[in-house]
Amino acid sequence: MGVSPRRIQDAHELVELWHRAAVGRELHEAEGFEDQIAEAHAQRIEIDERIASLSAARDSAHARADALGAEVDGRTYEAMFDVLLEQARAVELRAVALREAEDGEDSDWLRQLGSGPLAPKLAEYVEFRQKVEPGLSAFPVTYRSVVRQHHEAVKQELTDWFEAQDLKPVKVDAKPLTLDVVLAVDVPEDELAVIMAVLPVASDVQARWAERHDGLGMLIAARAVEGLYKCAHAMGHREAQVLFGGHRGLIAVEIELEGDPVDLGPAFAGAVQAALDRAPELEAAKIRAQVGVLPVEQVLPPEALEGGADAG
Amino acid sequence: MLDDLKPLTLGAAARHIGVDPFEVVRLLVLRGESASLRIPRSQIEALREFAGVELWWTPEAPRVEDDNPKRGRVRSSLAMLLERGHVGEEMTRVDNLWRGLPVRDQEIHDEAVNLLAEAGILRLQSTVQGLKVAVADRDKLQVLIDGGEFPEAIAKYWE
Incomplete structure (x- = not known):
């Protein structure tokens, strides 16, 4: 007697067993992937948070960089006035040397007259x-x-x-002193252009001129003003008036004119430079001045820019 | 001592003419005489005349009676402006009104003139000779000279 052949049902059961076992293995593997996916999700949240944090830090750095750019004008304003005040003090010292040289020359004149x-x-x-x-x-x-x-x-x-007598300016025996004169042009909307100048000369030279001996500061300021008037007159504004004021201890002057603001700065700077360069008394005192045009934001105090007020 | 003999410095010339040193510079530039900032004494009178500088406040100047001295001096200056015929186109340097007065009075005059110009009673004009003034409304000015009330914005300067 032989072995009974397998039944179809047996074959089904075997397939079923195989299927169950195979599905079990795959599902087990799928569970493993699920864990890894959960772990990856958690990592992604962390990375997103880190990206957000880094982006915020980057934006903050950009904002600070932008703010630094805006601070340049204010810092330039402060630094410029510090430098001009330092120069004004040097002018006062040079004025003392000039006065001594003038006294010496007076003695020579007295001797000459006396003989x-x-x-x-x-x-x-x-x-x-x-x-x-x-x-x-x-x-x-x-x-x-x-x-x-x-x-x-x-x-x-x-x-x-x-x-x-052919009186020449008295020469000072000293090192050359180089100064800065700062010009700026402001053009308020629907108003005349304002040409401003800040001089390396103490404001008392102008404000208290009646009580002071005419010194070197007066000569420097006078030459700068000469340049402003010459330029205004050359442009046909013979009635123009320079207005004076003290700002942070220095002489600040301004003149209002009609004209193209693009041309006004270089024209006035050139005229003031020429007046200073040609001044025989400044050459004798070994004074050189360099005229520079700065943006108005660096010449007016920040509060004046916010309020739209004039310098002075 | 030689300062009194040598050509004048800007400050000394300004004192002689009766303006400030930078006005002297303006006048020198207008006359093409700014090569030297030492001004010969012989030029002073010509500069003063060129600028139209006058001294009104002499000891003999007529005074308007007022129980407030500062306001009285402003009234007197305005009366002199009218009496000297500076009406309409007949303008005079604005600082002629206060030259010779104490600094505080000059400041009050300056403010008063500006406010009266804004009120249309005086007229200011920038000219080659300098800033000039004339009477614009004779009747209103006469009321002020005769004791009328000044606008409040001006009155605060002498209260």
């Missing part, structure tokens, strides 16, 4: 100033009048003599 034909007039003049004038008020009016009249005649002879 020439006007020597008696000089002696009379000096005697009046030193001995007669201090007590003159004690004398009767008529006497005072006669004495003063005579003194004025003597003085006139001496001043005539000085006017006839």
Whole structure:
């Protein structure tokens, strides 16, 4: 008797067994992938968070960089005024040296006058100033009048003599001093252009001129103003007026004009530079000045820019 | 001592003429005489005349009676402006009104003139000779000279 052949059902069961086992293996593997996917998701969230954090840090750095750009004008404004104030102090020192040199030259003039034909007039003049004038008020009016009249005649002879001399500016024995003069052009909407200049000269030179001896600062400021007027006049604005003010201890001047703001800066800078370059008294004092045009944002104080106010 | 004999510095010339040193510079530039900033004494009178500088506030200047001295001086200056015929096109340098007065009075005058110009009572004009002024409304100015109330914005300067 032989072995019974397998039944179809047996074959089905075998296939079923194989299928169950194979599916079990694959599902087990799928579970493994599921874990890895969950782990990858978690990592992705972490990476997204890190990207967001890094992006925020990058944006913040960009914002800070932009803010630094905006700060340049303010810092330039501060630095520029510090430099000009330092230069103004150097001008005051040079003014002392100039005054000493002028005193020395006065001694030479006194010697020259005292040994020439006007020597008696000089002696009379000096005697009046030193001995007669201090007590003159004690004398009767008529006497005072006669004495003063005579003194004025003597003085006139001496001043005539000085006017006839070819008086050159007094030379200073010192190192050359190079200064900066800053110009800017502001063009408020629907208004005249304003040409501004900041000078390396203490504001007291202008504000308290009546109480001060004319010094080097006055000469520097005068030459800068000469340049401004020459340029305005050359443009046909002969009625133009320079306005003065002190800003942070320095002389600040401005002049209002119609004109193309693009051309005004270089034109005025050139004229001021020429006036300073040609000044014989500044050359003798070994002063050189360089005129530069800066953006108005670097010349006006930040609060003036915010409020649209004038310098000064 | 030689400063009194040598050609004048800008400051000294300014004192002689009765303006500030930078106005002297402006005048020198206009006259083409700015090569030297030492000004011969012989040029001073010509510069003063060229600029139209006058001294009104002499000891003999007429005074308008006022119980407030600062306001009185402003009234007096305005009266002199009118009496000297500076009306309409007959303008004069604005600083002629206050030359010779103390600095504080000059500042008050400056403010008052500007405010009266804004009010249409005076007229200001920038000219080659400098900033000039004339009476624009004679009747209104006369009221102020005769004791009328100044606008509040001006009055605060002498209160």
